[in-house]
Amino acid sequence: MSYNMKEILIATTNPGKIIEIQSCLGEEIKLLSLKDFASIKEIEEDGKTFEENARKKALGYAKSSQCLTLADDSGLEIDALNGAPGVNSARFSGPKLKDEERTLIDHRNITKVIKLIENVPQEKRTARFVCCMCLASPEKIIIESTGTLEGIIINNEVGTNGFGYDPIFFVPSMKKTVAQLTQNEKNSISHRGKAIRALKEKMKYLL
Ligand code: IMP
Numbered sequence: 001m002s003y004n005m006k007e008i009l010i011a012t013t014n015p016g017k018i019i020e021i022q023s024c025l026g027e028e029i030k031l032l033s034l035k036d037f038a039s040i041k042e043i044e045e046d047g048k049t050f051e052e053n054a055r056k057k058a059l060g061y062a063k064s065s066q067c068l069t070l071a072d073d074s075g076l077e078i079d080a081l082n083g084a085p086g087v088n089s090a091r092f093s094g095p096k097l098k099d100e101e102r103t104l105i106d107h108r109n110i111t112k113v114i115k116l117i118e119n120v121p122q123e124k125r126t127a128r129f130v131c132c133m134c135l136a137s138p139e140k141i142i143i144e145s146t147g148t149l150e151g152i153i154i155n156n157e158v159g160t161n162g163f164g165y166d167p168i169f170f171v172p173s174m175k176k177t178v179a180q181l182t183q184n185e186k187n188s189i190s191h192r193g194k195a196i197r198a199l200k201e202k203m204k205y206l207l
Contacts, residue, residue, distance in 0.1 A: 006030060008135070009037070011061040011071035014102070016163035017192070021070070024187055024196040037065050045073060050087060050132040051144070058136035066138055070199075074131035074191060076165045078113065078153055080120045085109070089164070106164050113168065114155055125153045129169065129178075131191035133199050143202045147194025151178070162186060 009032045010021055022031055034040060043060040047053040050073040057071035075089030085092035093108035117125060128148045135143040149171070157167035159179025166179035171189065178186060187193040 007032065007067065009034070009061060009065050009067040009069040011043075011057045011069050014163070017072065017074075019183065020187060020190070020192050021072075021196060023183060024193050025200060032065075032067060034061070040064050045087070045090075047073070047087065050074065050130055051134075051146075053087060054132040054134040054144070055136070055141060058134035059138075059141065062136045062138045068135065068137055068142075070133060070135045072131055072133045072192065072195065074129065076113075076127060076129055076169070078117065078125075078127040080117055080124050080126075081113075085113070102163070110157060110165060110168055113153065113165065117153060118155065122152070127151055127153050127169065129165075129191040131195040133195045135199060135203070142206070143199055145195045145198035145202065147191040147196075147198065149178075149189060149191045149194070 006028065007030045010018055011034060012018060013034050018031065018033060025031070040061065041064060043057050045053045045057065047056055053073035054071050057073070058069050061071065062069035073087070075086055077083045077086055089109070090096050093105065093112045096105070128150045131147045133145045134141055152170045152172065154168050154170045154177065158177045159167050161181060162179045167177055169178045171178060174181065174185070174189070178190070
């Protein structure tokens with residue numbers, strides 16, 4: 001069965017992610033969101049790895065929507081915390097809240113991270129954002145890609161752009177936190193930007 005590669009369901013309701021994905025994929029691809037499929041059943045992110053969750057969501061939502069579906073799973077790995085919060089990044093300080101309460105949960109997650117590493121010296125505060133993407137049809141996985149961004153966790157929030165852990169994630173090469181970057185600057189270095197560009201490169205052969 002062949003699918004329209006110019007129309008893709010993005011399996012997220014996070015507006016921050018949708019904006020980043022649209023600006024990386026470009027206008028020639030029309031993105032549908034889960035909000036376009038009101039009765040679609042939510043798929044639980046219960047995998048042990050980012051890859052597992054991305055695959056599960058892409059295949060699951062492709063089956064229920066009958067559209068090509070792009071899913072990502074992403075998060076923050078802090079070396080001093082043995083890779084935590086990892087796949088639990090969104091739920092680190094408690095269960096995922098509704099979309100409207102995203103800022104509140106982001107703030108609680110940040111507070112928990114700062115507390116846990118308050119005594120960790122600067123040189124041991126290395127961390128990375130990881131993003132795994134999976135494009136699937138209702139029948140099978142079509143393309144997968146991964147991107148990472150290395151940085152340092154700082155002790156207080158700096159900057160107001162972006163979402164999630166951006167205000168405490170300092171990028172040495174930019175001398176700024178991710179929350180101080182413009183959308184274009186973030187896209188050019190971010191884990192999600194890298195994963196999307198790798199995916200887009202592979203999509204060229206299918207378009
Ligand atoms: P997901 O929606 O299950 O992929 O959850 C990812 C979680 O990881 C988000 O809720 C954020 O807490 C964190 N995260 C992922 N990407 C980013 C980013 O680009 N900036 C800041 N936090 C991020």
